[in-house]
Amino acid sequence: MKVTIDREGCTSCGACWEECPEMFEESPDDGLSQIVEEHQIGGDPARGEVPKDLEDCVRNAADGCPVEVITVEE
Numbered sequence: 001m002k003v004t005i006d007r008e009g010c011t012s013c014g015a016c017w018e019e020c021p022e023m024f025e026e027s028p029d030d031g032l033s034q035i036v037e038e039h040q041i042g043g044d045p046a047r048g049e050v051p052k053d054l055e056d057c058v059r060n061a062a063d064g065c066p067v068e069v070i071t072v073e074e
């Protein structure tokens with residue numbers, strides 16, 4: 001499973017990194033949500049490869065994003 005954050009639409013509400021801190025974090029550069037470095041695809045802070053054991057929390061984070069900028073691809 002892959003996950004994408006449309007970072008330009010992120011409002012930095014914090015819900016995703018509270019729900020799933022193993023996958024999401026607040027960028028120290030712009031304050032927006034990003035994928036933690038370990039799980040980034042090609043060094044892209046907006047795209048991540050989701051390990052099996054994090055799929056549920058990533059889905060919950062996507063469902064909980066108030067501006068719906070987190071997308072999962074099965």
Ligand code: SF4
Nearest residue numbers: 010011013014016065
């Ligand atoms: S839940 Fe959505 S709006 Fe909130 S920090 Fe995460 S990506 Fe940004």
